[in-house]
Structure formats: C-alpha cells, structure tokens
Amino acid sequence: MTTKVISIIGGFGQMGTLFSRLWQEQDYTVYSIGRKNWEDCDAELLQSDAVIVCVPIKDTIDTITKLSPRLNKKTILADFTSLKTEPLMAMLAEYTGPVVGLHPMFGPTINTPQNQIIAHCQGRNPEACQWLVDSLTKIGFTLKSMTAAKHDQAMNFIQGIEHFLTFSLGTFLYQKQEHPQDLLEIASPIYMAKLLLMGRIFDQDPSLYADIIMADKKRIELIKEFSLWLSQWVTQLEKYNKEEFIHEFKQASTWMGEFTAYAQRISDDFLTISL
Secondary structure (H helix, E strand, O other), X not given: OOOOEEEEEOOOOHHHHHHHHHHHHOOOEEEEEOOXXXXXXXXXXXXXXXXXEOOXXXXXXXXXXXXXXXXXOOOEEEEOOOOOHHHHXXXXXXXXXXXXXXXXXXXXXXXXXXXXXXXXXXEEOHHHHHHHHHHHHHHOOEEEEOOHXXXXXXXXXXXXXXXXXXXXXXXXXXXXXXXXXXXXXXXXXHHHHHHHHHHHHHOOOHHHHHHHHOOOHHHHHHHHHHHHHHHHHHHHHHOOOHHHHHHHHHXXXXXXXXXXXXXXXXXXXXXXXXX
C-alpha cells in the first residue's frame, strides 16, 4: 500500500508540529510548509493526498485563495480553523476537489489524543475524504460530525463567551491587584479548578486568544448581548431582588434538566482524580 502524503500549511507552528509528528508516527509522509518555503513547495503540493490549512484565523481565507490553484484536483483540501462556515465556503468556492472542515478542540500541548475531540464538517466528496478522517480516529482522537453552522454557533459560546469571561476575570484581578496565588491558598476544589484554568489560559499566546475572541462579528455581537444581560442583573442585584434571582435560577435549572445531576457527578469524579 502506497504511503499517503499530507502537507500542512503552517506546519512549523505548534499545532502543525503536533499533527506532523502524530501522522508521521502512523507512517504518513508529512511536509511542513511555512512562510520560508511557501513559494518553493509546488512539488510537495502536487504530490500531496491531503493539504491542511493550519494558520491563524485572520490568514485562513487568504491562504485558501492563494493555495487552491496550486493543488492537484484529487487532493483533499482541509482546514483546522476554529470557525467553520466561512473557511468551508471559501474552500468550496476556490477549489473543485474534495473538501472537509476540521477543528481540533484542544491546544497543541496535549499529552495524549485520548478523549480529545476534533469537529468534522463535511464539504465536498466525503468518500474521498474518509481516509483522512479515519487517520485521525486511528491516532486516537474522537471525531464529532456536525454542520458548519452548528459548530460556529457552539464555538461562539465555548470560545467566545467563555474565553472572554476568563480574560475579564484575569484582567480584573490585575486591576484590583488581587493575585490568584493568594486566592488559591483558600480556594475550594471547584474554585481552585477555575483559577487553574484561568492561569492556564494566561500562560499562552495573547494574540491567539485575541483572534479567537474577535473571530467574527456574530461572536462579538453575542458577547455584547451577554454583557447587556449581565448589566441587567447588576441592576437587579443593586435592588436586592432575591425573589427574581431565585426564580431565574430555578427556571434555568429546570431547563437544564438531567444535565445538572450529570455535571455534579462528573465534576465530583474529576475533582477527586485531579486534586
């Protein structure tokens, strides 16, 4: 069986380096392509069975546009962008071959692919793309298939609001000069986990999180809507409106249903193992 060839655009970055190593361990031939060898990689591109766009969000569409004419039309064109609708539409518009959207739901510092999720959005000719999807499953990742629209809606909450909340907490602590290490000393296990997660985020590249939070207008509009919701509740708190607080709490709890008991059980297990 002939070894498949995979080229990673942005292959010298942290995520590109991670996947280059993982695919090479599965005996795939992997070419890393970056700014320095972008102009001289036509031979590698033409012999590639799959080309992965793994560049910052702000550069993704431009990279797809410039890359597409240089590909063999049997080559799979895929991306690792944390937004899926716009990159997927760009790949479909600019390229006539097989297309698939992928989003690794983790950072490049993972120790193992086990329990790590990659979102998978179909583009064109899914049968031709299946070997690439299967290669990720074989490595040990969990593939979750969904539409690009559903993915992006979920990411606006997971990456937009959640990361913005973490940014807001960390920068507010700085403004108040309340160091998280001091809070950690008297924190309950669940609050300790939250503080450690915040610290983990602030240990990473700020430009990456700026790009993620400001990825598109819909994400920013949702953050704005959330901030207005918070402002309304600050007004209720100033009025000491305990009845409305309890009412809203119970409504949300009922709406969540069995998820609340599930979350209690899983978080208890997680905290017991981790802390």
